[in-house]
Amino acid sequence: MFKESWAFEADIQEANSVHEQFEPTKKMGVANRSWISTDVNGNLEKDESKQREKWEGDKVDPAEASLLNKLIRCALVSGRHEVEVLQRDPMSPLFSVKTFEELRLKQDLLIGVYGMGFNRPSMIQEKALPMMLAQPPQNLIAQSQSGTGKTAAFSLAMLSHVNTAHKWTQALCIAPTYELALQIGQVMEQMGKHCPDIKLAYGIRGNKVERNSHLQEQIVVGTPGTILDWCYKFKVIDPKKITMFVLDEADVMIATQGHRDQSVRIHRQLTKDCQMLFFSATFEEAVWRFAEVIVPEANIIRLRREEETLDTIKQFYVLCRTKEDKFTILCDLYGSMTVAQAIIFCHTRKMASWLSANLTKEGHSVALLSGELTVVQRASIIERFRDGKEKVLVTTNVCSRGIDVEQVSVVVNFDLPVDMEGNADNETYLHRIGRTGRFGRRGFAINMVDSKYGMDVIRQIEMHFGKRIPKLDTQNVEEMEKQLNCC
Ligand code: ADP
Numbered sequence: 001m002f003k004e005s006w007a008f009e010a011d012i013q014e015a016n017s018v019h020e021q022f023e024p025t026k027k028m029g030v031a032n033r034s035w036i037s038t039d040v041n042g043n044l045e046k047d048e049s050k051q052r053e054k055w056e057g058d059k060v061d062p063a064e065a066s067l068l069n070k071l072i073r074c075a076l077v078s079g080r081h082e083v084e085v086l087q088r089d090p091m092s093p094l095f096s097v098k099t100f101e102e103l104r105l106k107q108d109l110l111i112g113v114y115g116m117g118f119n120r121p122s123m124i125q126e127k128a129l130p131m132m133l134a135q136p137p138q139n140l141i142a143q144s145q146s147g148t149g150k151t152a153a154f155s156l157a158m159l160s161h162v163n164t165a166h167k168w169t170q171a172l173c174i175a176p177t178y179e180l181a182l183q184i185g186q187v188m189e190q191m192g193k194h195c196p197d198i199k200l201a202y203g204i205r206g207n208k209v210e211r212n213s214h215l216q217e218q219i220v221v222g223t224p225g226t227i228l229d230w231c232y233k234f235k236v237i238d239p240k241k242i243t244m245f246v247l248d249e250a251d252v253m254i255a256t257q258g259h260r261d262q263s264v265r266i267h268r269q270l271t272k273d274c275q276m277l278f279f280s281a282t283f284e285e286a287v288w289r290f291a292e293v294i295v296p297e298a299n300i301i302r303l304r305r306e307e308e309t310l311d312t313i314k315q316f317y318v319l320c321r322t323k324e325d326k327f328t329i330l331c332d333l334y335g336s337m338t339v340a341q342a343i344i345f346c347h348t349r350k351m352a353s354w355l356s357a358n359l360t361k362e363g364h365s366v367a368l369l370s371g372e373l374t375v376v377q378r379a380s381i382i383e384r385f386r387d388g389k390e391k392v393l394v395t396t397n398v399c400s401r402g403i404d405v406e407q408v409s410v411v412v413n414f415d416l417p418v419d420m421e422g423n424a425d426n427e428t429y430l431h432r433i434g435r436t437g438r439f440g441r442r443g444f445a446i447n448m449v450d451s452k453y454g455m456d457v458i459r460q461i462e463m464h465f466g467k468r469i470p471k472l473d474t475q476n477v478e479e480m481e482k483q484l485n486c487c
Helices: 002-022 029-035 048-057 062-072 107-115 123-133 148-163 177-191 224-233 257-268 285-294 324-337 350-362 375-386 397-402 426-433 452-465 477-485
Strands: 081-086 138-141 171-174 199-203 219-222 244-245 277-280 300-306 313-319 340-345 366-369 393-396 408-413 443-449
Touching: 048 171, 062 177, 062 375, 081 123, 107 148, 107 177, 123 138, 123 148, 123 257, 123 300, 148 177, 148 244, 148 277, 171 177, 171 224, 171 257, 171 340, 177 199, 199 224, 224 257, 244 257, 244 375, 257 285, 277 285, 324 443, 324 477, 350 366, 350 393, 366 375, 375 393, 408 426, 426 443, 426 452, 443 452
Parallel strands: 138 277, 138 300, 171 219, 171 244, 199 219, 244 277, 313 443, 340 393, 340 408, 366 393, 408 443
Antiparallel strands: 081 300
């Protein structure tokens, strides 16, 4: 079936001849690819170091992406998941709960849970909560994508675990950044708001403690560096008295070597009886290795998300000469389609702001998202877009992974996704336009090709996904509408 795609060689040739003018050399080596981006005036950006700098600036920081997700999310993620449970002792019965009542929580805590609008446990909570609350305590490694209820689960476990008669720290949670620790603490505060005897302290920079003054708070949530200081330098927490240890966002944690080492040092001082709980949104090899160090003899719960595919997406490419050309075509396309909401990806911040300014001039309601904004500003822009306050979101790559807006029906690659070497970035392409099969509604992906090199990228994407990307005939409006509207 894929062979077919090479029957459109004529298109490519056309693309090649149209864009010959862009090609500075005939050789398409890596070193020659710094020209792939044009600046706002259509001039080619030849300064590779400048180019690289922009790339760096737009790199997705995993801690930021995670925080962004937390800030914009106000409900569990939808989508199909499959739960896998691997019990340390396969002979022990596997408990699963369908209601929070079954957990026999303290009444005040249950009121807090319902007060947050949680009617029933999420899929991961169904399995994880009984394990986390079991007696004798059990260790747990849990992996599921962000937004599936992990934070709420371990927050509940920590609140339920502590003995309020004891005025010392018993439950400790570490997270990779100041902001993430704050977010977790806020969930606990909200959930435990009817439990006045449970006290919480934030082990984060700026929070001063007096040397040797024992903390009275039963729960501490913080970052590894400060927690380490509180345990060793200031001795306000006695690690031997910690009976529940939670390591959250393990995948983000190991992205920083220092955090990983600090976490291991904290962990080393805990007793063998301390219950260890380990959470991660992803589970690549390095996370497993880290988990093995932190959590011996663990039960393992994994929530597999149905994979994203391009099956329900109609993909096209359009040929353009200049950025103005792209802009005109974009406006024409908009006129020819019924678009609920669209996301447009640009390669550089400059291009994104040029495009959003021009779209705004044309009367579109546009939101612009790019790397120079703070995380909180970005979250608020995504939130507005999610709520439909703006219909078009223009963005650089920086936030694409944080965005999960279901009503987006059109994704436009104003600039094609390429990696640092200038090759097609297939993973990013899938992230931008992919949908999970069963829940995926039909969508469109329009790729703007402005050079022979761009055509090469399209070819690589086609090859990778084994799916032809036809050319959209933008010269012929009638034909274009036919192409867009046929199923
Ligand atoms: P994760 O830590 O996996 O990213 P969270 O615990 O932050 O997920 O939960 C994601 C969102 O879902 C939050 O807005 C949270 O308040 C909400 N949530 C969590 N558990 C439930 C539940 N059982 N019922 C309804 N909403 C929930």
